[in-house]
Amino acid sequence: MDASVPMPRAADLLAWYDRHRRALPWRAEAGERPDPYRVWASEIMLQQTTVTAVKPYYERFMARFPTVQALARAPSEEVMQAWAGLGYYSRARNLHACAKAVMENHAGRFPDTEEGLRALPGIGAYTAGAVAAIAFDRPAAAVDGNVERVITRLFAIADELPGARPLIREKVLALLPAGRPGDFAQALMDLGATICTPRNPACGLCPWREPCRARIEGTQESFPRKAKKKAGQTRYGAAFVLTRADGAILLRTRPAKGLLGGMAEVPTSEWRADYELDGAAQDAPLPLRWTEVPQPVRHVFTHFPLELTVFTGAVPAKTPAPAGMRFTPLGRLAEEPLSGVMVKVLAAAGVKPTGLSA
């Protein structure tokens, strides 16, 4: 350790937070205890998702499910629909399961410890720490991507993520102030989100500029260190938008687990790297004259790009849906849990769901 570099002090960060904290819909007023349900729901929504994307979903979600009891009692399709477009749909399934567990196993109250929270579905190390600290004033570490960046820079931790996580956690615990654990957790995240940004950090405005080793070295942007991820291979497939004469669209529900689990979709072929479009007709839900939409729909998932060729077709009114599928009236399309990629497919086919939340 270089003795000439001062130790960072939590008090300096908290003083900065008192002047610069962000006003966010799920954040209580200074000095007030927030509703654990709202803290928890916002934390789940914010997993790997930007504040900007979450805001409108959070507002709608709270209006629709004001309490953990209301959420627990809601049908799963309604929960999935409220989440549609936000991504990482296992979060929505786990959120619903967690609400039910809180009602059935915890008398409708969230556990107030990290350990108790961690045992609930969809709550991992970060979320347990965040909810414990923010909602229950527990002295817990909430290490998210922001905190990883702040801490690796502050101490110039050159170990790659995720291997460096235990050390980062140690550092955060060592920095915890005697009081205000919830504010400290949020201050650390606010600092990462507004000052200690991935690129062009505003070090001149940082309350920890003096003790920051990376700033002293001039290597701020080289932290945190992490291995590059390989890009997945593009997968291809065909999607079939079938319109009945009364305007209804043929849909089905995807299996509960896996990619887009539990979400609604138009029938498609399998999605494969070696998919042959020539045989697409065999993958159609019904044998009829399909029209290819000129421009395929491209979509990028976390681990692979997808290119779907869209086919449109029409059938007479009163045509029954094939087994396992349903015709949804155009006016009720907005009630279906349609993923982002399916909204793109429908748009490419000229179908515009009205009032869609996504």
Add this chain to the structure above:
DNA sequence: TAACCGTGGGT
């Protein structure tokens, strides 16, 4: 441990 799991925005 590493792969899986969405989507939109920034550079």
Add this chain to the structure above:
DNA sequence: TACCCAAGGTT
């Protein structure tokens, strides 16, 4: 354009 990134969790 092609990356990177965002209040991660599960298997």
